[in-house]
Amino acid sequence: QVQLLESGPGLVKPSQTLSLTCTLSGGSISSGDYYWTWIRQPAGKGLEWIGRIFSSGSPNYNPSLRGRVTMSVDASKNQFSLKLSSVTAADTAVYYCAQAVAGTRWFDPWGQGTLVTVSS
Amino acid sequence: DIQMTQSPSSVSASVGDRVTITCRASQGIYSWLAWYQLKPGKAPKLLIYAASSLQSGVPSRFSGSGSGTDFTLTISSLQPEDFATYYCQQGNSFPYTFGQGTKLEI
Numbered sequence: 343q344v345q346l347l348e349s350g351p352g353l354v355k356p357s358q359t360l361s362l363t364c365t366l367s368g369g370s371i372s373s374g375d376y377y378w379t380w381i382r383q384p385a386g387k388g389l390e391w392i393g394r395i396f397s398s399g400s401p402n403y404n405p406s407l408r409g410r411v412t413m414s415v416d417a418s419k420n421q422f423s424l425k426l427s428s429v430t431a432a433d434t435a436v437y438y439c440a441q442a443v444a445g446t447r448w449f450d451p452w453g454q455g456t457l458v459t460v461s462s
Numbered sequence: 463d464i465q466m467t468q469s470p471s472s473v474s475a476s477v478g479d480r481v482t483i484t485c486r487a488s489q490g491i492y493s494w495l496a497w498y499q500l501k502p503g504k505a506p507k508l509l510i511y512a513a514s515s516l517q518s519g520v521p522s523r524f525s526g527s528g529s530g531t532d533f534t535l536t537i538s539s540l541q542p543e544d545f546a547t548y549y550c551q552q553g554n555s556f557p558y559t560f561g562q563g564t565k566l567e568i
Contacts, residue, residue: 346505388561391558402556404557438506447558448511451505452507
């Protein structure tokens with residue numbers, strides 16, 4: 343059974359880069375059959391799709407974050423990563439990673455999420 | 463971006479009740495719609511995909527319907543573990559977007 347676990351700093355200073363990693367267990371990130379996705383939820387707000395990346399690359403990002411987002415896959419560690427640059431308080435949120443079967447457009451499973459706070 | 467509007471934003475119900483949540487898309491999305499259940503501190507759970515298909519392992523009291531712009535999630539007989547927040551999500555076009563959520567309270 344596939345499980346995803348987010349990890350990374352819980353506190354990031356304004357203007358710095360937020361870096362998170364999602365580790366996959368129970369499956370292979372390089373199987374080629376999945377998109378690897380990041381979603382976030384600011385406190386008290388709804389969910390926002392950040393973007394996705396195929397195991398071979400070819401990311402798609404939310405235009406609202408374009409220019410600040412970079413996703414990558416590290417098959418040797420069975421991980422994929424999110425980098426968000428020039429963060430502000432508006433980027434404070436719970437960040438989730440999730441899997442989507444190639445050819446589908448929904449997410450399952452998800453990680454439990456990790457809270458990232460942007461504050462000096 | 464496609465806007466997803468859920469209603470109600472919150473609903474109070476009792477165990478055994480039937481509850482329906484609606485989701486409206488700002489433009490047609492065919493059947494590219496999913497429903498998720500979120501509970502604090504837990505991984506979100508996919509309930510329904512392709513508007514009406516029940517995800518494996520999800521109890522049959524959950525059902526989805528609709529196509530185009532109007533969709534519904536129905537819980538036929540609420541159980542204690544169903545009290546959570548529910549979100550719809552469109553997968554018709556980038557960026558994928560979610561509704562604002564419906565909090566189901568006792």
